[in-house]
Amino acid sequence: MNGLYDGEFAGYKIASAAELDTALREAVVAVDANVLLDLYRFSPRTSSDLINTFKSLGDRLVVPHQALREFWRHRQRAQGSPRGATKTATDALAKAGRSMNDALGIWAKAVGFNQGDLGGLTGEVDALVRGLQEKLQQALAHADADRVGDPILEQLEGLLRGRVTSPLADEEHASCVAEAGRRITAEIPPGYKDAGKQEDGSADGGAGDYLVWYQATRYAQEHQRDLLIVTRDEKEDWWWRQGAEFIGPRPELSLEYQGLTGRRLFLMRPTDLLARASVLEVEVDEESSADAGRSLIYLDEIENQQPATWTLEELAVLLVELDAHAPPQAAALRLAAKGHPVHLDQVPELGAAPGVREMTMFASPYHRLTATLQAQGLLHPALPRIFRYDLAARTECFVVPPEVPALLRTLAAN
Template identity: 35%
Template sequence: MSQEESPPIAGGSGLFDGFEGYRTPQPGDYKEIATSGLIALDANVLLNLYRYNEATRNDLMSLMELVSARLWVPHQAMEEFWRNRETAANGAWASTQEAIEALEKARRATEAAMSMWAKKTALADDPRDEVLGELGPALDRAVRSLNAQAEKDRVKGAQDTALDPIVTRLARILEGRVGPPLPDEDYATALEEAERRIQAKLPPGYRSGYKDNAYRADDYLIWEQLLRAAANAGCDALFVTGDTKDDWWRRNRGRALGPRPELVEEFRRRTGRMLFMLQPQEFLRDIGSAINANISPTSAVEVERVDHLLKATPETNERSVIQARLDAAMQRVYEVAEDFVSGT
């Protein structure tokens, strides 16, 4: 019997059978998801709409509108959105004021330092006034720049949900697309399972074990609700999240390659379908490309930039975004002072 005629080995399987979590998704996978799958959004995807610039915000929401028939938000993710919405909406503007206060503090400190330096070196008033004359306009320009950018990017009317354009637009996009909470008995069981996974360091959610008890189960609750929704829908699912902790992602040299294989296997076991995951910037690029959406390449860059800043100091969120602009302004102040000193 030739090799071509040899019968298959009993019980044999293919290369990816049982190892689907290591397969690299292809454009066709995303096209199928966008047309017939389930696209689940994490709370951070919605909250970060308040942190992006206006153009990026519009691109992301336009893409959400194009795939709205496939969108779904776990009830727990929506609860997190409402819990944190006001902080996110107010954060950029409040952080701008903090940055301006820091600049004014730097102005006062610089003036005091220059006066002290002038006294100790018996420097005449003219050289001291010259450098202060350079620093003052530089600080004024920095303050104007921060105010202008904050005014451009802030969401006007965010204090009133009836006037908030993000809430108004999301209400239309997500009408009928938010999942139900778990029944009371199932919720209690899920809390126990979340705690078990935290203690055993099983994904997802064990990296949230440091949180207050009221919120440490959030990630697992989202996961359980996603599993149930995909099983009921009988389709593959894409989870879009800005959470890059390694209890969600399989990583190589720091790069997130896809969902952890354990999650892919649990998803397949519970739903019989395939799990995909993307970060928001990848959602813009890959899903946008799959459906030929008119998305600016700069929007994905802006999403990645802001998300990187937020992750750098997660406890201060919006402040870290403004801090980058403040650092640039202060660098100019230091350059002016250094030029003056080196020239004296």
């Protein structure tokens, strides 16, 4: 005879506060890439508190190799996140100012308001917008002053020395990527919510979450411990949720880990970890947990917003960089002005370029330069990829966002 949590129902056991505290003191604690990247997005005080909490874990701290790989892949953009957020906010203020002035103009005509006096009202709006934009720039300058050099990277160098798992052998890595693809198709956690990343041009496609899971669980298995994963990921392929409440890991994940090791699995977000830091005898600022929670909300809004569309100015900025650093890619992008998929053998500098790997390498400058310009605040952070594989053509060609061909024709005509 079995009990409430035996067999296939083991994953439904909800961790008590005491069990979470015990996990913090005893379990292997694996940190995901998004948490490391958030160190650049949090306030300096919150980042320092989180790093001190990680230090208190000693040799129980581990970073899966895949997580560190993703950290380096996205670090530059995360480092520039405050600038990107400031540009987004200042652009929004400018747009709001134009809307207010338009509304005042319509109102003035409707009531016969003196057009000369209207200039005084619109001047007040312009002054208000400029004042707010200046305050945002001042706040950004103060934040930059608090982060002279790269103190985050300096602290991580010491913290993660000897704490990153070894890379997988080629055969094992290929097996994991195949398993991740199977899980995405069957909607088996973790990682199936990343199905859209299958075409993102990276070597791992949508397999990143599964690779982190695989490396973290195998490490904890080797050390015969419970596993606590700290992640900012709030998607349903990791969390068991009821509305806005985070109950714990998906039952399937808990059951899988128990079947692998006979031990418990726990999940925490950075805000949860900071709220429980006293368990590890670490003193943190009382605002740090709240700050991490606010950052989570902001980042979710950014990640879930509708993608922006390319503008003439942004496309011109990208082409300047491509012309300087990646002429073949610039030539391929200009071919997209015809509005048709772009085949690599159309680019004279390249000739034929058979195979997916060559196409993946060809797309890299687009992604790298776009991320750099976004980090500098020169491109909107939610822009869609300028080049993506045409899956219907089995990666034999690239396509661009629908607004880009007309913009390219305009640039060519100027």
